[in-house]
Amino acid sequence: MLEQISEHVWIMPKDDQTDRPALGYVFGGKTSLMVDSGNSPDHISYFYGNVRSMGMPDPSYVVLTHWHWDHIFGLSGSPAKSIAHILTNERLQVMQRWDWSDGSLNARVAAGVEIQFSADMIRKEMPIRHSFKVKQADISFEVQCNIRLEELDCHLIHIGGPHSDDSIVVYLPQDKVVFLGDCYNPDLYNNDSLRLSELTPLIKRIEEFEADWFIPSHDEPVKKADFIRQLRTIEKVGLMVGDLKNPAQIQKKLETALKQKPDEEMVDIARNFVAGNVSSGRNPIDRQFFIR
Secondary structure, three states, X not given: OOEEOOOOEEEEOOEHHHOEOOEEEEEOOOOEEEEOOOOOHXXXXXXXXXXXXXXXXXXXXXXXOOOOHHHHHHHHHOOOEEEEEHXXXXXXXHHOOOOOOHHHHHXXXXXXXXXXXXXXXXXXXXXXXXXXXXXXXXXXXXOEEEEEEOOEEXXXXXXXXXOOOOOEEEEEOOOOEEEEEOOOOOEHHHOOEOOHHHHHHHHHHXXXXXXXXXXXXXXXXXXXXXXXXXXXXXXXXXXXXXXXXOHHHHHHHHHHHHOOOOOHHHHHXXXXXXXXXXXXXXXXXXXXOOOO
């Protein structure tokens, strides 16, 4: 069932078994909006069934927060008008030509275009994929796109961040809610890397939103103050790591900065920053996306 977050906002919670992200529903009266399309036609069909069982209208719009498979595969099962960032849509155009058989998935993992975790989850969520095709978004934008649902404003804002450079957020000022997607998470396609050069500007932008609730795709809804505190904690680890490139030195580096033994969560975050220091650039998949 959908869980209500505010007057106009509901979510269908995440399901980690097959990496299903939380999906958002914004009710504006006669029109409504869906945040992300889910990780399969079955996922979005389940979402539609929940919406209809509550007597609410099917979404008029579906917004994609970024290009990763678990957020876009359900789009083929929706007749709604779809909206994405221009970079997201460029990647969907390429993915439309891809075959999704086990052999093709294995080949893309070997080439570094896909990661093993995603390939495994795709197989689990969609055992039958012989006729599956990625669907391109109907509308794309570069900086910001504003949608009016009756008297409700929805702001789609390109925000970037460590996870993927095409990431957008959905900001609902009347309800003081922000859908985050995965924007603040590590870059899964680049060895789970984090960089302060991407995280710090993202935190500053997120702090500017007048919001009560932040809704991540793969975590529980969180109050603004708590979320900013979490991000600042991660940022502090990045500052302690500095330009360190040797994973074997993480423990010593943190102990020196903290003057005590770090916990395992802090060590894991430090590994993300070290991976970012070692990496030569953003997502390896970006460099291969436009190879025809």
